[in-house]
Amino acid sequence: MNGSLPEATRAEGAGRGSGPLLLGVRHHGPGSARAVRAALEAANPRTVLIEGPPEADALIALAAEEGMQPPVALLAHVVDEPGRSAFWPLAEFSPEWVAIRWALEHEVPARFIDLPATHTLAWGQEEAPDGSAAPNRPDTPDGPEMPETPDSAVSEEAIRIDPLAVLAETAGYDDPERWWEDVIEHRGVRGGDAFGPFEVLGEAMGALREVYGSGGHERDLVREAYMRLQVRAAQREFGDDVAVVCGAWHVPALRHKTAVAADKALLKGLPKAKVDMTWVPWTHRRLARVSGYGAGIDSPGWYGHLFSAPDRPIERWMTKVAGLLRDEDRLVSSAHVIEAVRLADTLAAMRGRPLPGLTETTDAVRAVMCEGSDVPLALVHDRLVVGDVLGEVPESAPAVPLQRDLARIQRRLRLKPEALERELELDLRKENDAERSRLLHRLRLLGIEWGAPAESRGSTGTFRETWRLRWEPELAVRVAEAGVWGTTVLAAATAKAEADAVAAGALADVTTLAERCLLAELPDALPVVMRILADRAALDADVGHLAQAFPALVRSLRYGDVRGTGTHALAEVAAGLAERVFVGLPPACAALDTDAAEEMRRHVDAVHGAVGLLGEVHTETSSAVAGQGPPPEADARSGSEAETKIEAETAAGPRSGIRDRWHTVLRTLSARDTIPGIIRGRAVRLLLDDGELVEGEAARLMGLVLSPGTAPGDAAAWIEGFVGGGSGGGMLLVHDERLLGLVDAWLTGVPGDAFTDVLPLLRRTFSAYEPGVRRTLGELVRRGPGTRGSAMATGSAIPGFAPDLDIERADAVLPVLRLLLGLDENDVAADDAENNNDANDNDLVGVGR
Structure with missing residues (x-):
């Protein structure tokens, strides 16, 4: 098929003139793709030259393999710095792809003739002021196509024209897309007019270049010089029987006769970098401008339909x-x-x-x-x-070892990359799901964000995970970058975790890394991370850092339980960290300004949650941390008594349970006058929630704070700590009329000159409540103190409240709940028998189960 043309065919194409056949196209245009196919069929050239990086010549043959499904892209990256990379995307309706497929089907040599990627990537790095690859311009619809680079942006070095926009405006169109569709996409190739569209478009581009010169694309002068040299080399080998498929903007420059020496002079001294190339899957979404990888079309799915x-x-x-x-x-x-x-x-x-x-x-x-x-x-x-079409690349395509290992694991776990975002529910009690979880966590450690954790629906257990998966083309670059850490996913994630632990600056970063190592199950990396964690924790004297790191350690212990991984070393570090937090927190909370007090209040909340979690899911660890000692009395103590107790326990070592020791710390925080009101109020609230205050003690403490002897600003801060911060304090005021009455009485007694100072803080506190809670509080305040209690005593309840539980109304809910949950009476009866429940006790245990 690569022999000479029949005379009839040559006569048919004679109208195009002598010299190489220049097929100026719009990249990713179905009309251009159909016209290219028709022109190649009519001319039957001996070789096809295509705009693209010459390093990819060895990869052209892969386009004929069965496993190659566009859209795909040529990926070039610097060997020593994989992050410096560029893409050349091709879709089914790209003229370049059609030319490649035609050449392979007709056994005609095909070559790329654009400026080599070795210069393109080195040139971009040299020009970038911040040391990163210089961004390439977005591709104009029918103009030059430069490789797509991650995080591309429009360079401000020159104002560049859009050739199609100029032609469309000249023709009276306000939309270049509509003009292109009318002139090219909706125009069929009739009879022997296979070369007509290219001749007309080439003339139009020639007229534009006479007016605009290079159109602001100064680098194109170098690219076009290289392309002219390659066309001349092909002509020496094949004569004029050469077809060139390139952006229409380049056609006038390739027709222009220049001296070989002048072209070589433009290429002299170009920077170089060692690069590798391969094929990678691409997506329709990445072909659209909205993705940030603008390839010149708004509607790749529509164009794919027109072409097919x-x-x-x-x-x-x-x-x-x-x-x-x-x-x-x-x-x-x-x-x-x-x-x-x-x-x-x-x-x-x-x-x-x-x-x-x-x-x-x-x-x-x-x-x-x-x-x-x-x-x-x-x-x-x-x-x-x-559209969400994702291309495929055959296994024979070149790839780094890490990519091959990842592909092997994906096949084994039946976890196929997809362009469309999907949600994946994992049950870690199942081995296949557990392996999927480990893979996704390891990839996140390597910076390959294929999946992002999401909140699980319907379950809060640690045995369940939810992920949102979407495979993006640039992840191929991330895989190449991560290849420096190892040849397998496990080895690379282990090496990366160890390096991150050494380079971590803050203690919280190391604890977070330890948590991620447990989630990713990296047994070789965890000892290194734990040794560094222990060293950092021993040297860090900042209680805020310790309090920030402690919850992550407790979460790690919890994950270790459900995943069956050893966490003994982690428990020892958590024990020492908890001890240091308990001892150092009261002094660290003294004499803080407003912002520092708010930050420390968040740390107190985090530590409180971690202590509860540690005692709930790891009781044996709690015993190891705190020892076995008699619990303290659960009544309120004065500040001096609480301080004496914690100091005595600190000197004697951890004898009592960790929760009891933490409650002692909270009592100390609630009693010291030097501690900001927002922290004291939050400490009282946490003690109240845990049942550590006797009846009426919270009201007594609030009454002391809201007394005339306390500055209004400090009292308002105490209230914010007690009922603010999204802690459900609104419902506490709704159901505890005595506390609401204290707040109401204090607020109405605030002097006028001080009221303007406390109002913003109070508004911030109460505006965080649910609308229904605010409405109920307003109703209670409007009715006045004692209204609710008197109403209950007389049997006339306030709307929404009743003096006693209405058993009949509560029972009426059960049939609806059983219907929603798909349960029947036998299920509930069996559950009652299993849990020794009274069938008439009106609980929802059976329904909940």
Whole structure:
């Protein structure tokens, strides 16, 4: 098939003139792709030259393999710095992809002729002022295509023109996309006119370049010089029987006759970098401008449809839309499809367009199938107009060892990368799910964010995890970057964790890393991390850092339990950390300003939650931490008594339970006048929630704080600590009328000159309550103190309250709950028998189970 052309064929193509056949295209344009195929069929060249990096010539043959499914991209990265990388994306409807496939099918040599990636990546690094690869410009619709780089942005070094926008404006169009569709996409190739579109487009670009020169694309002068040299080399080998597929913007420059010496002079002294290249999967979403990897098209899904539809593209498109909306439970009938097609045709005729374009089809879908609503239309745009197609690359494509190990694990765990975001529920009691969890956690340690943890629905147990998965093309770069840490996922994650532990600055960073090592199950890295953690904890004297690190350690112990990993070393560090937090917290809370007090209040909350969690899920660890000693009395103590107790326990060692020791710390915090009010109030609240205050003690402490002898600002801060911070304090005031009365009486007695000072703090506190809680509090205050108690005594309750539990009304809820949960009477009776429950005790244990 690579022999000479028949005379008839050569005569047919004679109209294009002598020299190489220059096929100027719009990158990722289905009309250009169809025209390229027709031109190549008509000309049957001996070789095809394509705009792209020459280092990828060895990869062209992979495009014919069965496992190669576009969209895909050529990935080039610097060997020593994988983060310096660039992509050349290709879709099924890209003219370059069509040219590659045609050449492989006809056994014609195909070569890339753009500036080598070894210069492109080195050049970008040299120009970047911050040491990172300089961002490449976004690709203009029919102009030059530069490789896509992560975090690309528009360079401000020059104002660059959009050739299509200029041509569209000249033709009277306000939208370049519409002009391109009318002129190219909706234009069929008729008879022997295979070269007509390229000749006309080339002339138009020549006229533009006469006016605008390089159009602000100064680097293109170097690229075009290199392309001219490659075209000359191909002509020496194959004669003029050469086809060149490139951006239409380059056609005038390739036709221009220049001296070889002048072109070589432009290329002299270019920087170089050692690069590797491979194929990687790409997505339609990454072909769209909205993704940040702008490739010149807004609607890759629509263009893919135009390219693949054999006939009647509008009817087929409307059928796709109807199928999508039906899958979303919207009522769309065949009549809707027929009417939508008719409306699209009518709109195209009214607007003077040869065929309906995306604008007309979108308007028709909105009016007919979506009933004028943009909500389902947004779904159509996301799923069909843009699309979530993810390409595939054969296993024979070059890859770093880490990528091959990752692909092997993905196949074994049946965890296929997908472009569409999906939610994955994992039950860690199942081995396959546990391995999936370990893989995702290890990848996150390596900076490969394939999955992001999400909040589990319907379960708070540590045996369940929820992930949101979406595979993005740039993750291939992250895999290449992580390859420096090891050849397997386990080895790379272990080495990365050890290096991060050494480089970690704050103690909390090391504890977080220890938690992640447990989640990722890295037994070799955990001892290193724990040794560093113990050293940092011993040297760190900042109680705030210790309090911030302690909850992460407790969470790690909890995860270790459910995953069956050893946490003895972690428990020892947690014991020492808890001891230091308990001793150092009261002095650290003294004499703080407002911001520091608020931060320390958050630390107190975190430590309180960690202590409760530690005692709940790891009681044997609690015993090891605190020892076995008699619990302290559960009554209120004065500040001096509490301080004496904690000092005595500190000197004697951890004898009592960890919760009891923590309650002693809270009593100390609640009693010291030098501690800010927000911390004292929160300490009292935590003691009250844990049942450590005798009846009426909270009201007595609040009454002391709200007495006239306390500054209004300090009293307001105490109230914020007690009932603010999202701790459910509003419901406490609703159900404890005595506390509400104290707050009400204090607030009404605040002097006028001090009221303006405490008002912002109080508004911040009470505005955090639920609207229903605020409404109930307002109703209680309006009725006056004692109203609720007197109403209950007389049997006339305030709306929403009753003097006693209404058993009959409570029982009426049970049948509905059983129906919702799919339970029957036998299930509840069996559960009552198992838990020794009274069948008439009106509990919801059976239903809950």
